[in-house]
Amino acid sequence: VRAEQIPAILACARARVRFAQVMSGGFGEIEGGQALEAALVAAAQEGGMRLLGPNCMGTHSPRGRLTFMPDAAIEPGSTAVLSQSGGLSMDILRRGPRLGLAFSGVVSLGNCADIGVCDLLEYFLADAQTRTVGLYVESVKDGRRLFELLKADGAGKPVVVLKGGRSQQGQRAAASHTGALAGDDRAWRALSKQTGAVLVDGLTDFLSVLAAFQAEAAGPPRPSGRVVLFGNGGGVSVLAADTLAHAGLNLAPMGREALAKLEGLALPAGASLTNPIDVPANALQGDSAAAARKILQIVAEIDRPDAVLIHLNLPVLLSYRHVDMLGNVLKAVADLKADHGGMIQFALVLRSDGEPEAERRKQACRLDAMRAGIPAFDDFAEAATALAALGFRGRFLARPA
């Protein structure tokens, strides 16, 4: 329906319609479209309905069996996403399920002529099915209300904010030093620090952090962020340690008792047992990857870090054809998660070379792991961002009252 025809249609609803999603563009987002948008809002009021949009994709609601993307995954979940970009909301619906995200709702907000970010955030913070909320926002008219909503929630639910346009300094005519220093980014960073909402850069980080929160919903968030890194590959472990440290995570070495126990396992030469723990793949093949299980058990029971990040080089593991090394290691991780998940976060990095077999196994393992509450990432940067986000929220919740 063309934009200019819509107000008349809404106005004659006589309260028989509760919500209208207006997908059409040509309202406030274009030069000279503001009057038509005002007419649209007035018509929605006259017709007795609330208005989503205009210029939006609308609502994806697995529970309501409603979507705006024909082939979208409709498995209902606990993650809600609000987006001020329609295109990005489609990207989220496409990429999210591949990471194991399952949605309670994805709403494309468009111009927010009537229903805004805060209205739906308030709804999802109260919604019993929703445990994590993600926001993609470009401009929020009522930042004050957003701040107060998040503050009142006290980080009860994890909220992840992807703010577009943070690099713009804003057209502030400032007469003071303070005014000149107060760019848009400063206010959003303040919001994050005062409410515990996690501020991320870019869509990949947004999805990674949402996946981590969805997976970890059962476990308590841990404040300090000490991580033990375990996997196969020496150089990769060194680089991974750098990436984690750069994200503010702590890779303090293993305690003496845990280290003694690990040494007692008599692993083959080439294994490195401090933190990171680096074991050659061939050490993991025997006895249903019993070595991996024993190592992780010692880490979880004696060293007790906040998080254990397990990284696996898929092409190498898959090259051992006689045994399902990958499956066995992941089974060990899932069992440990079941035993210690309340105290320790487990996360995976599944490294693929892009060949079809590795990609296929990666995807299957990732979805299995997510179902077991273990987020699985393509690379260390995403894992580091996600673990740092969990630590940030944990520290916020541990702030003195």
Next chain:
Amino acid sequence: LPVGARVTGIETFREAARRVRAKGRNILSEPDAKRVLSAFGIAVPRSAVVMRPDTLGPASALSPPLAIKAIAPGIVHKSDVGGVRLAIPDLAAAGYAIAEMSARLGALGHAVEGFLIEEMAPKGHEVVIGSVRDASFGPLVMFGLGGIFVEVLKDVAFRICPVDAIDAREMVDELAGAAILRGARGGLVVPDKVLIDAILAVGGADGIVPALGNEMAELDLNPLIATARGIVAVDARIILAPDSVRP
């Protein structure tokens, strides 16, 4: 904050704002801004305002060394045009300094409304506290180290008002230069509580920013001198909101 201080602070501000607006301006003079701060419990140097070099009577109770600043609304950066003199040893020297400053600014065509004579603040760390209204989030409060740290390195922390003591402590922690305030390399130690109290006096629930609400657009306390004993605002700028947003 003593009982009644808030009302007194708001009244002091509104009275000064009326006078400034009547002259068609939107920035309080430095003495007015400091009166407002003082009414809100933020320490300022002991001071006197004099009109001429030969009428220094009001300044006779001040303890040297003294600072002298021209009160001249048209001048944005007073020190750039010789409108500030520091470390004046006594009243006689103050008289000479004022006469010289008066002649110099007059020759440059600046209208001078008087001279602010202040006791010099003790040695300490320079910090800045400010506030600005964000179009979406409302008032923000800023804290940072003064001088080169704010001007060049922009080492400052912002929060949305009102802040509590935990927020204020985190603002101090957030500065790259926090260690300097805590006495790095044998320097002067400023207890966190001094800084937290100052941040709260501006951006806390009972601070100057929530109290003045929409009537104040921007606030700059730059610098404040922080010592172990407390904090003193040695320069202050209060910018009024445009008439349209006054309640």
